[in-house]
Amino acid sequence: KLNIHYYNCLKKSLFKPAAFFKGLIFPLSKSLSEREATIIGSIIRRCSIPMVHAGAAMMKLIDLCKEGRNGLSVGAVYFLRLLMLKKYSLPDPVKQAIVNMLCHYEQYKHKLPVIWFQFFLLFVQMYKTGLTEQEKDKLRNLNNKLQHHAISPEISKELNYNPQQAHTSKSNNMQM
Secondary structure, rough: OHHHHHHHHHHOOOOHHHHHHHHHHHHHHOOHHHHHHHHHHHHHHOOOOOOOOHHHHHHHHHHHOOOOHOOHHHHHHHHHHHHHHOOOOHHHHHHHHHHHHHHHHHHHHOOOOHHHHHHHHHHHHHHHHHHHHHHHHHHHHHHHHHOOOOHHHHHHHHHHHHHHHHHHHHHHHHHH
């Protein structure tokens, strides 16, 4: 457990989000322990972060993803996932950067951790309607090359989701 006073100080530090990310999140994302991840993660989940700062932090975390051990920083992916769970309306450059970051691991030689696949699934679930067909094709190819027995079928299902088909099938069911 973390002392309640230290925990409250960390929460207060979020009043200056740029300093919070530069001084705490970015350095921790390079070497994150499980205990640190749960503590900092609970602070990020509970506190409000302005979208502008979160978007800028996501862009920096995308760059930091490639700097970890074996070419992948699990801490950066963890923090990206936490920020994505806040359900921000991300600008297109951030979405494109995430797609490029995911596709960067297409030729990855090591086994990818589960959190990477969870981040991939979360991204596709939340922003599938905002992706272009070209981006979806890139992600489909990536999903076919990098497989996780439990998560990859869900990713495929989300990428093949067509809102027009879902709308027509609902209206057909209502007519019956």
